Amino acid sequence: MAQQFGAQFEQMQSAANHVAEVNQSVQGQLSGLRNQLAPLAGAWKGQASTAFHLLMERWDTDARNLNEALNSIGEQIRGSGTTYAQADETENQSYSRISQALGN
Numbered sequence: 001m002a003q004q005f006g007a008q009f010e011q012m013q014s015a016a017n018h019v020a021e022v023n024q025s026v027q028g029q030l031s032g033l034r035n036q037l038a039p040l041a042g043a044w045k046g047q048a049s050t051a052f053h054l055l056m057e058r059w060d061t062d063a064r065n066l067n068e069a070l071n072s073i074g075e076q077i078r079g080s081g082t083t084y085a086q087a088d089e090t091e092n093q094s095y096s097r098i099s100q101a102l103g104n
Contacts, residue, residue: 009081009084010081020074023067023074034056034060038056
């Protein structure tokens with residue numbers, strides 16, 4: 001049973017790391033695209049300019065929300081892995097105490 005938890009812990013840590021890597025990649029791509037769009041701000045006039053600026057504010061908010069969501073997912077996966085590892089250790093200690101009590 002301990003090996004099963006150990007494998008889950010390692011897989012969960014790997015998954016959390018993968019989420020962090022994906023988040024970093026996505027944020028880099030969003031930032032690059034944002035930088036390409038920024039020079040267009042001066043091309044818009046009047047209501048179109050206002051709409052463009054509002055859209056870019058929404059872009060920034062959505063990019064920030066995505067970043068926070070992916071960070072949260074990674075942290076929750078990592079936390080679950082730690083919980084599994086702690087449960088595994090508690091289980092091992094319980095088995096040891098039972099085994100000692102039975103004289104094995």
